[in-house]
Amino acid sequence: MKLAVLSAIAALTIAGSASANPGKNLDSDGDGVISQAEYDASVQASWTALDKDGNGQLSPAELGDKAARLTDADSDGDGQISVAEYTAKKSAWFAAADTDGDGALSKAEWEAAKAAKKK
Ligand SMILES: [Ca+2]
Numbered sequence: 234m235k236l237a238v239l240s241a242i243a244a245l246t247i248a249g250s251a252s253a254n255p256g257k258n259l260d261s262d263g264d265g266v267i268s269q270a271e272y273d274a275s276v277q278a279s280w281t282a283l284d285k286d287g288n289g290q291l292s293p294a295e296l297g298d299k300a301a302r303l304t305d306a307d308s309d310g311d312g313q314i315s316v317a318e319y320t321a322k323k324s325a326w327f328a329a330a331d332t333d334g335d336g337a338l339s340k341a342e343w344e345a346a347k348a349a350k351k352k
Pocket residue numbers: 283284285286287288289290291292295
């Protein structure tokens with residue numbers, strides 16, 4: 234499953250060096266910031282990789298060790314994460330991370346958000 238996620242992301246972002254850019258391979262055009270479009274593409278790719286049975290819902294089994302982190306995304310409380318619930322959570326994270334509100338995440342914004350998430 235880890236491999237599936239990685240290859241989905243890699244397929245989107247062949248260009249660009251992983252170490253120099255923020256968010257590993259998210260910055261697909263290599264301009265040093267993660268645009269909303271680049272972020273949305275990665276969210277879509279990760280969703281597709283996670284929804285193994287393709288039913289449009291992420292079950293706890295599909296989520297595995299991500300289940301605990303994503304329980305607050307389950308806004309209707311049915312125990313499954315729909316694509317709308319998933320993208321809503323990711324978009325909220327992006328908006329919170331974009332502290333200067335320019336619609337893209339700089340390396341500094343990305344890293345600050347990642348560090349905050351770990352706490
Ligand atoms: Ca599913």
